[in-house]
Amino acid sequence: MALTDFNLNEGRYMGLMEKLIGETEFLQDNPPKFVPQEDRAIKHLMDLLTPHTIENGGPLKVDHVTFVEGRGNLLLEYDSEGAEGTVAFVGSHLDVVPANPETWERNPFKLTVEGDKMYGRGTTDCLGHVALITDIFLQLAEKKPKLKFKVVSVFIASEESTAIPGVGVDKLLETGRLDHIKNGPIFWVDSADSQPCMGTASCCMWTLRATGRLFHSGLPHKGINSVEFGMDAIKYIQDKFYKEFPPHSEEERYKFATPSTLKPTQVACSEGSINQIPPWAEIKGDIRLTPFYDINVCIEKMKGYIKEINDDPTILEGRGPCSKYVISIPEGDFRGKLELSIEGDPFKGIAVNLDSPAFAHLHTSTAEVLGESKPYSITGSLPLVGDLQEAGYDVQICGYGHSSVYHGDNEYCSLSVMKDAFKILCGLLSKYNK
Numbered sequence: 001m002a003l004t005d006f007n008l009n010e011g012r013y014m015g016l017m018e019k020l021i022g023e024t025e026f027l028q029d030n031p032p033k034f035v036p037q038e039d040r041a042i043k044h045l046m047d048l049l050t051p052h053t054i055e056n057g058g059p060l061k062v063d064h065v066t067f068v069e070g071r072g073n074l075l076l077e078y079d080s081e082g083a084e085g086t087v088a089f090v091g092s093h094l095d096v097v098p099a100n101p102e103t104w105e106r107n108p109f110k111l112t113v114e115g116d117k118m119y120g121r122g123t124t125d126c127l128g129h130v131a132l133i134t135d136i137f138l139q140l141a142e143k144k145p146k147l148k149f150k151v152v153s154v155f156i157a158s159e160e161s162t163a164i165p166g167v168g169v170d171k172l173l174e175t176g177r178l179d180h181i182k183n184g185p186i187f188w189v190d191s192a193d194s195q196p197c198m199g200t201a202s203c204c205m206w207t208l209r210a211t212g213r214l215f216h217s218g219l220p221h222k223g224i225n226s227v228e229f230g231m232d233a234i235k236y237i238q239d240k241f242y243k244e245f246p247p248h249s250e251e252e253r254y255k256f257a258t259p260s261t262l263k264p265t266q267v268a269c270s271e272g273s274i275n276q277i278p279p280w281a282e283i284k285g286d287i288r289l290t291p292f293y294d295i296n297v298c299i300e301k302m303k304g305y306i307k308e309i310n311d312d313p314t315i316l317e318g319r320g321p322c323s324k325y326v327i328s329i330p331e332g333d334f335r336g337k338l339e340l341s342i343e344g345d346p347f348k349g350i351a352v353n354l355d356s357p358a359f360a361h362l363h364t365s366t367a368e369v370l371g372e373s374k375p376y377s378i379t380g381s382l383p384l385v386g387d388l389q390e391a392g393y394d395v396q397i398c399g400y401g402h403s404s405v406y407h408g409d410n411e412y413c414s415l416s417v418m419k420d421a422f423k424i425l426c427g428l429l430s431k432y433n434k
């Protein structure tokens, strides 16, 4: 039977989804409050896959690779005799972002089917993909098509948080467990909206703490207003950033909706009374850099802008006659100070190789099933894809949930979309068999 004639086994898919979504309370990933137990999802996958393993006379190689107890990764391989090379589906993950039942209209930890929609945490991101790819392997095992390549899948642990390293794909890469798929394409199945994704952004989260001087606001010339200081500093940093990281000529070809940005997203300050000059303010934000720029260079630049201000805070204009960031008063000399901290390691963005046959095949297969293929890029970020590309892998990106509910309340995926996704991925595989 030809791969293009395969169809999603709907009943089995829904059954598996019910089991997987039923575990999501224990798959929530936001340590230390929520540490997922990915093996709870793997158990349900194994229930279906075990009858088809090589040990049981089937064609599937199934490898449960665990670096931290209870938090496994699952590697699948279908090898019809004598196959050379690989086509790999990687990135679909077994953990989910936390869900708050109080803000959901349905139980997030139980599959609720309403018409075509399947609600529950993880349906779009990413267990809907895990169940989809599992069904592809089950059908490969049942129908045993002769393929010129091995089909590989890597379901990963610990994708939604970088707080605990050494659990998921970072460790798989480090320990050589992904070496065998280096010479074939990797389709990272964890984006959304069914169209090929050509690019993602590098991302870094930062905190800027502005320290001023507390004083009565009726004597503002004796204080240093940390809120004003922080706001002026951000303006200075942004002006410099947008000059040095302007829209890049490649962004049009990759259809990025926006160029790179650096912006504040949260503000906090000392809690005093309203008629006090606040002594400190903390501004948090992110850098989202299109993949044509280097995020580490950008972080160094940002540190440089801040050093310029710290070296001479008077380069900031201030706000009116009594708002100064360096003051000399009878009580002494005072100056405002900025401190930057960067949270964790930045995510590296990716611009997929548009000249690779892997991109052409994904593009064509999508168009064949959906009637059109409209590849896009976003300044959202995926972990690890940039690192894999840097390590020499041909990484392409796709996904079949809905971006509108990504990490959101009332997350769902659609059965009809997943049926198309099944056809797209099988069509994609068939192109490597020609």
Ligand SMILES: [Zn+2]
Binding pocket: 093, 125, 126, 159, 190
């Ligand atoms: Zn995801």
